[in-house]
Amino acid sequence: MTYRYHDESIVKALPEDTIFVFGSNMAGTHAGGAAKTAHLHFGAMKGVGRGWSGQSFAIPTMNEHLQQMPLSQIQHYIDDFKIYTKNHPKSKYFVTSVGCGVAGYTVEEIAPMFKGISHNVIFPASFRPFVEKALPKLNQHFLHTVFSDAVIFAAQPEEAVAELDLTENEKSAAKIILNTQIYPTDSNGRDRIFEIQDILHVLQGKVFNFQHSEDDALMFGGAILALLELYSINEKDFADTWLGKQEISPPKAASKSKK
Structure with a gap:
């Protein structure tokens, strides 16, 4: 499956049918990074650290004490997001580098969790090798x-x-x-x-x-x-x-x- 990709530059506006997807903490502080952008420009509500609000969707990567969540728990929230995209196919989803900022994880750790998601998703370009079919060895x-x-x-x-x-x-x-x-x-x-x-x-x-x-x-x-x-x-x-x-x-x- 081939997805669309963006260049990971900061965006402040998206088409009405496109949801801004960002990594959050369960307290919903939205104080920095993509979470702050979501709050300022895409209707993310303070105190809502999980799921849809405004033109945004929060995927928790840190707990209510602003501590890093284990990858297994993040996978659970990403799986919930996969179900959401499948159940809302008329929307598109602009996914930021969830968990790769303040939460401290790497693209190599986070991106494979999104593999197999619906086709209405726009990924960061750095996710590409990990969500497409497995790349072959170059020879x-x-x-x-x-x-x-x-x-x-x-x-x-x-x-x-x-x-x-x-x-x-x-x-x-x-x-x-x-x-x-x-x-x-x-x-x-x-x-x-x-x-x-x-x-x-x-x-x-x-x-x-x-x-x-x-x-x-x-x-x-x-x-x-x-x-x-x-x-x-x-x-x-x-x-x-x-x-x-x-x-x-x-x-x-x-x-x-x-x-």
Whole structure:
């Protein structure tokens, strides 16, 4: 399942059908971070530390004494939220980095708890590797198969990916890469051309000999940038994997839970 994502910048307004989802404490103090934003701009009520109020939805990550909740308890409240989104399908849900601020947890610990939620959710971009299908290990075969003109410039990328000699998880990753808007602007309207040009400069002659028009080269480089961001790697990692010098494991959820 593929979700929509936001760039985690501070928002002060959302469409009427979109609910602001934030991490809270059971006391409902809403004194800082996304909770304060929810109170100031999205109708979160003081004293309401759980569930819907105004244009917001609170997921507790701290107790009434402002102490960190155990992950197992947070999972319980996230499961409640999953049910809420399923029962209210006409609304969209703008999820912030719940539990990753004052509560002190990491994205790797929190994001996997949302896996399998309804499709009407907009996640922070950092959650992506943990809520999509499991990402595959990057290897030479995957890169050579996906980063070809026949795939990158296909009129129907989804159909092109379906025909590739890849596993289902690899096809899922390929679709994420090809569907990630980077060029001419990314999904948040930011110009990424200088970043793409830097990538092309580093890889030219070492991995590729680009013989494309400028627009096509930038589109190709944009797909590479999408991969680098998805796996949190750099151009050298890409080049070494392309040349078969290494394989790269995907981002994984932390195996240790905080008590």
